[in-house]
Amino acid sequence: MxxxxxxxxxxxxxxxxxxxxxxxxxxxxxxxxDELLAMCGGCCSCATCHVYVxxxxxxxxxxxxxxxxxxxxxxxxxxxxxxxxTPDHDGLRVExxxxx
Amino acid sequence: xxxxxxxxxxxxxxxxxxxxxxxxxxxxxxAIVGAEPEPPYERPPLSKDYLSGAKPFERILxxxxxxxxxxxxxxxxxxxxxxxxxxxxxxxxxxxxxxxxGQLIWAAGGEARRLACAGGxxxxxxxxxxxxxxxxxxxxxxxVEQVVVIGGGYVGLEAAAVLRAxxxxxxxxxxxxxxxxxxxGTALSRFYEGEHRAQGVDIRLGARVEAILGDGRxxxxxxxxxxxxxPAQMVVVGIGITPAVEPLLAAGAEGGDGVAVDAFxxxxxxxxxxxxxxxxxxxxxxxxxxxxxxxxxxxxDMAITVAKALTGAAEPxxxxxxxxxxxxxxKLQTVGLSAGHDTAVLRGAPAAxxxxxxxxxxxxxxxxxxxxxxxxxxxxxxxxxxxxxxxxAVVADITVPLKDLAAAA
Numbered sequence: 221m222x223x224x225x226x227x228x229x230x231x232x233x234x235x236x237x238x239x240x241x242x243x244x245x246x247x248x249x250x251x252x253x254d255e256l257l258a259m260c261g262g263c264c265s266c267a268t269c270h271v272y273v274x275x276x277x278x279x280x281x282x283x284x285x286x287x288x289x290x291x292x293x294x295x296x297x298x299x300x301x302x303x304x305x306t307p308d309h310d311g312l313r314v315e316x317x318x319x320x
Numbered sequence: 321x322x323x324x325x326x327x328x329x330x331x332x333x334x335x336x337x338x339x340x341x342x343x344x345x346x347x348x349x350x351a352i353v354g355a356e357p358e359p360p361y362e363r364p365p366l367s368k369d370y371l372s373g374a375k376p377f378e379r380i381l382x383x384x385x386x387x388x389x390x391x392x393x394x395x396x397x398x399x400x401x402x403x404x405x406x407x408x409x410x411x412x413x414x415x416x417x418x419x420x421x422g423q424l425i426w427a428a429g430g431e432a433r434r435l436a437c438a439g440g441x442x443x444x445x446x447x448x449x450x451x452x453x454x455x456x457x458x459x460x461x462x463x464v465e466q467v468v469v470i471g472g473g474y475v476g477l478e479a480a481a482v483l484r485a486x487x488x489x490x491x492x493x494x495x496x497x498x499x500x501x502x503x504x505g506t507a508l509s510r511f512y513e514g515e516h517r518a519q520g521v522d523i524r525l526g527a528r529v530e531a532i533l534g535d536g537r538x539x540x541x542x543x544x545x546x547x548x549x550x551p552a553q554m555v556v557v558g559i560g561i562t563p564a565v566e567p568l569l570a571a572g573a574e575g576g577d578g579v580a581v582d583a584f585x586x587x588x589x590x591x592x593x594x595x596x597x598x599x600x601x602x603x604x605x606x607x608x609x610x611x612x613x614x615x616x617x618x619x620x621d622m623a624i625t626v627a628k629a630l631t632g633a634a635e636p637x638x639x640x641x642x643x644x645x646x647x648x649x650x651k652l653q654t655v656g657l658s659a660g661h662d663t664a665v666l667r668g669a670p671a672a673x674x675x676x677x678x679x680x681x682x683x684x685x686x687x688x689x690x691x692x693x694x695x696x697x698x699x700x701x702x703x704x705x706x707x708x709x710x711x712x713a714v715v716a717d718i719t720v721p722l723k724d725l726a727a728a729a
Contacts, residue, residue: 254391264651
């Protein structure tokens with residue numbers, strides 16, 4: 221199970237073990253990081269689960285288009301509902317962007 | 321029992337109100353009282369991934385069950401509020417309990433409208449509004465060969481798509497002359513009719529349901545006004561909701577279709593706010609008309625409006641409406657409100673299964689429906705927010721990105 225470091229909006233960080241097979245959005249939600257609205261529930265229809273991830277990874281085409289909705293877009297931006305966690309995500313660092 | 325903030329309704333709005341209050345540092349006691357037995361869960365998957373079985377219930381919980389207690393939010397499930405006493409600042413639940421409040425947030429949503437015709441209460445006749453509804457359908461589905469879906473709105477169409485994917489024969493009845501007539505322009509209706517027919521759904525427009533036929537207990541078919549009989553082992557009714565506001569109206573709140581609220585979601589009763597599907601409000605994106613919006617966006621954004629107001633940072637509600645619907649491999653995204661448009665411009669070719677419809681009213685862009693066209697959706701949002709005036713001929717040109725028009729407007 222990957223251990224992922226999450227930095228909240230207030231700058232505090234916490235490492236948590238998330239379940240492989242779940243999406244990062246679900247992992248954040250289930251570990252009490254409640255700053256993400258994730259309004260569409262993870263079906264890639266909004267951009268309210270936007271996070272920064274390091275190491276950076278490539279967003280899908282749909283995701284790329286949706287990320288344009290955020291004023292806080294960076295090179296490391298992803299929609300957390302589009303990342304399905306695997307053991308390889310061990311060590312991932314996730315930061316919650318400022319509110320849009 | 322007394323709570324500083326009592327939230328009636330455990331849907332998207334109620335849950336988000338509680339979450340945002342705590343995020344903003346609200347320290348008083350908070351309770352959510354919900355009619356259903358479950359903690360807050362997402363409703364949209366009930367006609368999509370939950371109905372199909374693609375997502376188990378745990379994955380559509382808005383938060384894990386333990387979250388609420390961890391945030392000091394009391395969830396009181398399985399209790400329907402039946403009366404409100406604004407003078408005493410208390411509500412009464414169906415089991416006779418009295419809950420006091422300092423501030424009341426009414427987020428009770430609505431009840432699925434049921435068929436008024438004969439046979440509407442037979443076994444095998446379903447609405448799709450609650451988890452229990454979807455569970456009952458899933459339990460019966462293995463024995464079902466043919467389903468009649470009544471209502472060609474989003475819920476009916478989404479259910480039809482799931483049922484076709486599950487290998488059921490599906491007949492969809494719509495009383496208007498097109499599906500989605502309440503929410504979209506004709507071109508979108510015709511596109512979705514074509515897609516569903518290509519998937520094997522037997523869509524019948526202008527169909528008036530006269531009765532659900534049964535064997536005394538179980539539905540066996542549907543009889544139309546013209547005498548047509550359609551056999552079915554399951555009937556799915558998607559004909560809208562009735563806002564759940566009776567206790568508020570009985571207590572003297574202004575309203576009719578829903579409960580009337582101002583820009584801060586305040587009802588006419590003291591210390592009672594209302595949000596989400598049941599809140600009738602003047603919407604800037606509807607030309608200031610008083611409307612109700614049945615959407616996750618509206619529920620969430622009104623919840624945030626109320627949470628801000630209760631934590632000393634009141635801002636009027638002014639969120640741009642957006643909406644989505646997934647059917648088959650089609651991703652529809654809507655921004656703005658197309659009702660009342662006078663011009664609809666097609667951008668792209670429906671035959672390519674990726675296109676948008678841009679709606680204008682009095683020369684200004686008021687809404688977009690985007691099918692498998694996320695870029696138009698994200699770039700078109702600015703046109704709606706700004707009420708952009710653009711040349712329909714340019715809008716129709718897919719070689720011109722909508723963001724260029726937004727910049728020029």
